[in-house]
Amino acid sequence: MPLVRETVAQFIESEGHKVDVSPVDAEGGVSELLFRTRGQVFSVTTYENDPATFTISTAYEIPEWARERGRNAETLADAGDDFPEVAFVMAHDGGLFIVTCDETPGSPEAFTRSLWEIVARVREAGAYAIEKIVDRTESKVAAEKFISSFMRGDQ
Amino acid sequence: MDDTLTGVESALDDEGLFFTRDDDDEAYRIAFKSEGDRYFVVAYRDDPSFLMIGSGWALPAEIDTLDATEVANALNVRKKFVKTALWEDERDVLFTVELCVNSAEEVRPHFGRLLDVLRDTAAEFFDELREDEDEEDI
Numbered sequence: 001m002p003l004v005r006e007t008v009a010q011f012i013e014s015e016g017h018k019v020d021v022s023p024v025d026a027e028g029g030v031s032e033l034l035f036r037t038r039g040q041v042f043s044v045t046t047y048e049n050d051p052a053t054f055t056i057s058t059a060y061e062i063p064e065w066a067r068e069r070g071r072n073a074e075t076l077a078d079a080g081d082d083f084p085e086v087a088f089v090m091a092h093d094g095g096l097f098i099v100t101c102d103e104t105p106g107s108p109e110a111f112t113r114s115l116w117e118i119v120a121r122v123r124e125a126g127a128y129a130i131e132k133i134v135d136r137t138e139s140k141v142a143a144e145k146f147i148s149s150f151m152r153g154d155q
Numbered sequence: 156m157d158d159t160l161t162g163v164e165s166a167l168d169d170e171g172l173f174f175t176r177d178d179d180d181e182a183y184r185i186a187f188k189s190e191g192d193r194y195f196v197v198a199y200r201d202d203p204s205f206l207m208i209g210s211g212w213a214l215p216a217e218i219d220t221l222d223a224t225e226v227a228n229a230l231n232v233r234k235k236f237v238k239t240a241l242w243e244d245e246r247d248v249l250f251t252v253e254l255c256v257n258s259a260e261e262v263r264p265h266f267g268r269l270l271d272v273l274r275d276t277a278a279e280f281f282d283e284l285r286e287d288e289d290e291e292d293i
Contacts, residue, residue: 016188018171036171039267
């Protein structure tokens with residue numbers, strides 16, 4: 001029987017994408033498959049001991065000027081309400097966040113059939129969250145600028 | 156120009172995509188897939204500043220070609236970069252981006268965007284036709 005990671009890696013390659021396979025926990029049969037699509041790197045975690053379960057994730061870098069950890073955690077929690085099928089996790093001291101989706105399609109073959117739909121969902125959720133973070137920070141900066149010039153009597 | 160498509164090869168490497176070359180006496184050609192969909196890039200030897208990136212699709216049998224032409228026209232009016240063309244006899248649809256470049260290296264920083272717009276245009280074309288079909292069925 002082919003390994004789960006091989007089935008999934010072969011599928012992604014057959015769809016046109018280069019895949020980098022690396023063991024996360026060789027003993028436990030956990031591997032990470034990295035590939036790039038539409039300019040974004042995605043990771044698929046496969047479990048040889050649990051061939052029905054997969055995890056897809058991707059990271060979004062938060063622009064330096066928008067790194068307000070507390071506020072961004074709140075924004076990610078709000079985004080989580082809008083995309084309940086994915087999880088948002090802040091990482092690297094607030095410098096980036098990771099969008100993760102756990103899937104249990106039942107088999108590697110079933111997973112490959114829905115892979116691009118899951119990727120699209122994760123991408124949509126990530127893009128939505130980063131837009132919210134940037135919008136919120138921009139609005140806040142604009143409001144602060146207005147208030148400070150108002151306090152100086154410029155307005 | 157030695158090889159017009161070297162810059163496109165670099166762009167495909169940047170995107171993490173496999174590709175194949177299939178040059179002939181007339182043209183330089185690249186074929187590749189992204190998320191399972193097939194694309195091509197072509198530059199003609201006698202017109203090396205012309206570059207075309209595209210994807211071809213078959214029109215499903217149930218789709219009326221007049222409806223398809225209408226949707227294609229609407230997309231041609233609205234969409235940046237992409238030309239949508241129908242080969243009625245073959246029932247093929249071609250989505251292309253046609254560019255004039257000094258070197259394909261100029262395309263490299265914009266390749267992801269061009270690929271996105273090709274993909275989105277094809278998706279919109281078929282989505283709109285499906286919606287039209289659904290409305291007719293009601």
